[in-house]
Amino acid sequence: MSAEFVLEAQHLRKYYHSVHAVEDISLHIKPGEIFGFLGPNGAGKTTTIGMILGLIKPTAGSITVFGDTVTPFHNTVLRRVGTMMGAPSMLMGYSARQNLRMLARLYPQVNAERIEYVLKLVGLKDVNNRPVKQFSTGMKQRLGLALALLGDPDLLILDEPTNGMDPVGMHEIRLLLRDLASQGKTVFISSHLLHEMQLICDRVAIVRQGTLVAEGSVVELLARENTTRVKTADPNRAAALCKEIGNGSENIRINGVYVDIQGLVVEQIVEHLVQGGLTPTEVFPIQNNLENVFLQLAQGTTKG
Amino acid sequence: MLWRAILLEKDKVYGRLILWIELAILVALIVLIDVLEFVVGQNLPGSAGALLVDGLTWPRALTTATQFAGSHTIGGILLVIVIGVITSREYSWRTFHLWLSRGVSRTLLLEAKCIVIFLLSLTIVVISLIISVILTGIFTLIVHNNLQIDQVQWGTIIQNFLITDYGLLPYAALTFVLTILSRSSIVSISVVLVLILLVEPVAYNVFMAWGGIGMQIVQYLPLGLEYALNSAVNSSTPSVFLRNVPAPWLAVLGIALYTLIFTGIAIWRFLYQEFTD
Structure with a gap:
């Protein structure tokens, strides 16, 4: 395993009898990057994160974090990792501050100042002694993030961290994650909020039915799936x-009257249509976004 | 790390309202029952009243001061409830995810839990002892005008204290393993309560009276083993089955075995458990 990667998963598989929840997923997360893990519900994202965190035993494959192997029986390296998996894990009868104090028992370096700092960081400084069970979903997400940040981790693994947050909260989290990445922290984030992911992530992986269907930088993925829209007198012939x-x-x-073409260069298209006696009246690129790419890949509508 | 995990577990358990409510119930019941018995004893004519009052005053009352914390009385019931609720909450609140994904090893987490459960049983017995000592001390002063400390059998009190706590351990371990297996407090609490309140006492009393192979078996139930220890320490304890109880060393070993087997199953299951979303 290479020390070049903060987190490396090799050929992960997880089978529950005949159900293949994860089918050969490999991930390579570099230091200081924000890595997005995208996929529809049931694609295997949370199972993959569970395996990375030693909560689920993989059927096959290996995981290393900071060069150290992680399994359900060997997870000490996870002390350098801050996590938030799905619905935040917390003691519902306790206040946010009490939850943090409790978790702080595991981190010798965490003191009262650090607890106040993370509370302020996630915007929960003024909730005082309200028990967590009275929190809104967004507030629970914020506390989940505070718990993840408490030990000043080098790697953050966040599963749907902005679920239930309002746009202001989402914006704050985006800025926070960017700030953490600028400090050299690595962030592994799973989310359905593709617009958010496009704004936050350096690289993304898209998973479908337990299999990785794409991995690369956001720029690469958007470029790869660029669409050229052409208008001609005969769309059927143009397509042919x-x-x-x-x-x-x-x-x-x-x-309609247009033909949308992916995977071909504009010059090639125009030249070939003209040679075929069909002069395009309009040719323009369609601005792509991660949502389109995700939908095409996740639903399996694209080849390659 | 074990020490940190123990502190974490201690904070979790002793910070829970349910524990303090249970301890308040324990105290209230001890006070209520003892005061009622004392009032009745004082108003009963003849030797019956005197016997009742004698049992509620020092020195005799001190040897039975932990009786309310016993495995088949209020203490045992409350311990089973609190262990079931607190352990199952770790699943429903997903806090097992929280600790394990922070690099706490599974064995270390369970070691810390077992230690804190032992502390919990100790807390119940200590509270029962303190309240009973205070109450019966007051009764003694009312009846005898002095505490009769020179007649106190300190060795017996300590032995009874240890037997009471030791006798709780198999049931604590059984509740723990059932909660780990079922991830449900309802299942674990109801099974163990039915066992300690109904199945075990009935089976023990019926088969001990019946004799034969049934008697040979039931004397090795946790209840029978605890009874054997109590009989060995409290020679004055009336016992119809005294001839048939196992030797004290065998009783100590048997209770330890029950506790270790239940705890071992819990650890083994927990090691291979998957924490999905």
Whole structure:
């Protein structure tokens, strides 16, 4: 295993009898990056995170964090990791401060000042002694984040951290995560909020039915899935001509009078259409976003 | 790290309202029962009243001062409830996820839990002892105008204290393992309460009276083993089954075995348990 990566998962599999929750997922997270882990419900994200955190035993595969192997029986390296998995784990009958004090028992370096600091950081400084069970979902998420940050971890693993938060809260968390990354912390974040992920993440992986379908920087993924929209007098013929250029990996869809083409270069398209006697009247790129890429990959509508 | 985990467990358990409510119930019941018995004893004519009052005054009352904390009385019931509730909450609040994903090893976490459960049983016995000592001390002063300290059998008091706490351990361990296996307080509490309040006492009394192979078996139930220890220490304890109880060393070993087997199953199951969302 390479020390180049903060977190490395190799060929993870998790089978529950005939159900294959995770099917060969490999991840490589570099120091200081914000890595997004995307996928629809039931894609295997939380199971993968559970395996990374030693909560679930993989059927096959290996995990290393900071170069040290993690299994349910060997997890000491996780002391350097701050986590928030799904619905935040906390003692509901206690206040936010009490929850933090309790967890602080595990961290010799955490003192009362650090507890107040993280409470302020997540915007829970003034909740005083209200028991957590009276918190809104957003407040629980904030406390979950505070618990994750308490030990000043080098790696943060967050499963849906902005669930139930209002736009202001989401913006604050985005800034906070960016700030942490600028301090050299690594963030592994799973979320459905693709617009948020596009704004926060340096790299993302997309998982579908327990399998990784794409991994790369956000810029790369957006570029890879760039769409060119062409208008001609005969969309059907234009689509047929475009199919002649490609090697089968392209995705061509007729959209009314337009043809949307993915996987082909604009110059190639125009040249081939003109040679085929079909002059395009309009050619323009469609601004792509992570949501489109995600939907196409997650639903399996794209080839390659 | 074990020390830190113990402190964490201690904070969790002793910070829970349910524990303090249970201890308040324990204190209230001890006071209520003792005061009622004392009032009745004082108003009963003849030797019956005198016997009752004698049992509530020093020195005799001190040897039975932990009786309310015993495994088949209020203390045992409250211990089973608090262990079941606190352990099952770790699943429903997902706090097992919290500790384990912070690098606390599973064995270390369970070691800390077992130590704190032992402290919990000790707390129940100590509170029962303190309240009974204070109350019966007051009764003694009312009846005899002095505490009769020179007649106190300190050795017997200590032995009874240890037997009471030791006798709680198999049931504490059984509640713990059932909660780990079922992840449910309802299952573990109801099974153990039915066992200690109904199945075990009935089986023990019926088979001990019946004799034969049934008697040979039930004397090795935790109840029978605890009874054997009590009989060995309190020679004055009336016993219809005294001839048939196991030897004290065997009783000590038997209770330890029950506790270790239940705890061992809990640890083994917990090591392989998966914490999904």
